[in-house]
Amino acid sequence: MVEDRKAIVIAQAIDALRRGWPISISDQGEILSLLAVERADDHRLKVFDPDQTADILLSAARAAILNLANDKEAATPDQPVTLVRTPWIDCASALALADPSMDLEMPMKGPFKVKKTVIKSAAASALELARMAGLLPAFFVQEGQSEQSLLTIPAQDIVDFFQGQGVYIAARARLPIALGDHGKAIENSQIVAFRNDADAVEHVAVIIGHPDGQPPVVRLHSECLTGDVFGSLKCDCGPQLHQALRIMDESGYGILLYLRQEGRGIGLINKLRAYSLQDQGFDTVDANVRLGFVNDARDFRLAAQMLGELEIKQIRLLTNNPDKVEGLKKAGIDVVERLPLKIKPNPHNQAYLETKRDRSGHQL
Ligand SMILES: Nc1nc2c(ncn2[C@@H]2O[C@H](COP(=O)(O)OP(=O)(O)OP(=O)(O)O)[C@@H](O)[C@H]2O)c(=O)[nH]1
Numbered sequence: 203m204v205e206d207r208k209a210i211v212i213a214q215a216i217d218a219l220r221r222g223w224p225i226s227i228s229d230q231g232e233i234l235s236l237l238a239v240e241r242a243d244d245h246r247l248k249v250f251d252p253d254q255t256a257d258i259l260l261s262a263a264r265a266a267i268l269n270l271a272n273d274k275e276a277a278t279p280d281q282p283v284t285l286v287r288t289p290w291i292d293c294a295s296a297l298a299l300a301d302p303s304m305d306l307e308m309p310m311k312g313p314f315k316v317k318k319t320v321i322k323s324a325a326a327s328a329l330e331l332a333r334m335a336g337l338l339p340a341f342f343v344q345e346g347q348s349e350q351s352l353l354t355i356p357a358q359d360i361v362d363f364f365q366g367q368g369v370y371i372a373a374r375a376r377l378p379i380a381l382g383d384h385g386k387a388i389e390n391s392q393i394v395a396f397r398n399d400a401d402a403v404e405h406v407a408v409i410i411g412h413p414d415g416q417p418p419v420v421r422l423h424s425e426c427l428t429g430d431v432f433g434s435l436k437c438d439c440g441p442q443l444h445q446a447l448r449i450m451d452e453s454g455y456g457i458l459l460y461l462r463q464e465g466r467g468i469g470l471i472n473k474l475r476a477y478s479l480q481d482q483g484f485d486t487v488d489a490n491v492r493l494g495f496v497n498d499a500r501d502f503r504l505a506a507q508m509l510g511e512l513e514i515k516q517i518r519l520l521t522n523n524p525d526k527v528e529g530l531k532k533a534g535i536d537v538v539e540r541l542p543l544k545i546k547p548n549p550h551n552q553a554y555l556e557t558k559r560d561r562s563g564h565q566l
Pocket residue numbers: 422423424425426427437439442463464465466467468472473476477486490520521522523526543558564
């Protein structure tokens with residue numbers, strides 16, 4: 203677990219980035235100062251970078267989309283790439299580099315020059331912080347300590363912060379629920395809420411029934427505001443949620459972990475950006491990549507820890523996603539069986555489901 207005083211600074215840094223304030227990340231005496239492109243404006247940029255020397259830090263995924271000569275060291279899509287700042291790259295054009303929504307209408311022509319990313323560990327941590335903050339993974343970046351930055355975080359603390367989070371049960375209560383509007387009432391269910399060392403996000407478990415000697419039927423459901431609450435037809439989340447609860451009820455003992463990992467871990471706003479790209483013809487995987495993210499940024503160790511707190515070691519997992527099975531197994535959970543969760547496609551989510559099958563290895 204990260205010490206409190208270190209975690210405090212990281213939490214402040216995530217908050218600062220969301221507000222458009224600069225931060226610095228250090229590694230072995232070297233410092234990188236950063237201003238999130240998405241939250242920069244002309245005034246903030248001028249104050250942060252009066253001499254117009256700050257370069258632009260992007261993820262390798264986004265850099266590849268922009269046809270920037272890829273930094274050879276950036277082996278994976280979530281690694282940083284540094285684009286040399288030329289005088290014509292102002293705030294608006296930096297945003298166009300970071301935000302793919304205008305890619306088709308206003309293709310970025312360059313010329314662009316890439317240079318070796320300095321203090322790579324700090325740069326990589328910055329991209330991770332952007333994802334945590336739900337921002338586009340792009341920064342104005344300067345070597346050295348910016349006077350404007352009041353927070354300096356060692357890169358290693360950020361790595362530890364993401365690795366070492368613990369969860370504990372904070373509250374539990376009886377929670378009778380109904381399956382759909384006129385569906386069957388489930389009376390023997392309860393909700394368990396967790397607190398989390400790493401952030402203020404509250405994950406929950408819904409438990410139906412009681413231990414009966416069998417491993418429980420478990421569903422890992424990642425938050426989907428659009429599908430879970432508004433009945434979006436673009437994905438299968440709403441129907442999956444309800445079907446999972448029904449199967450859990452029928453099985454006599456089930457646990458649904460409701461993980462607050464909106465948009466496969468990129469946050470609501472970035473997911474909606476991905477939706478808008480999908481309206482331009484990109485599929486769900488390519489949309490994430492165009493934004494500069496990996497296809498799936500979720501970490502299922504969190505789910506394993508929640509199961510641990512519930513003293514569950516063996517499960518039957520309801521999923522079509524082999525990564526969830528693998529992720530839980532790696533984290534020490536014995537997945538004795540995978541149970542499929544079949545949803546009838548509709549005209550709006552058919553292509554999405556096919557992409558998950560064809561490109562993300564979902565077993566449908
Ligand atoms: N980034 C992004 N996230 C999406 C998109 N559509 C749905 N999601 C998110 O994907 C997550 C839903 O995934 P899950 O149903 O938990 O899991 P899965 O990977 O589909 O695997 P299953 O267990 O088989 O359902 C939610 O967090 C949704 O918000 C999309 O087009 N882009």
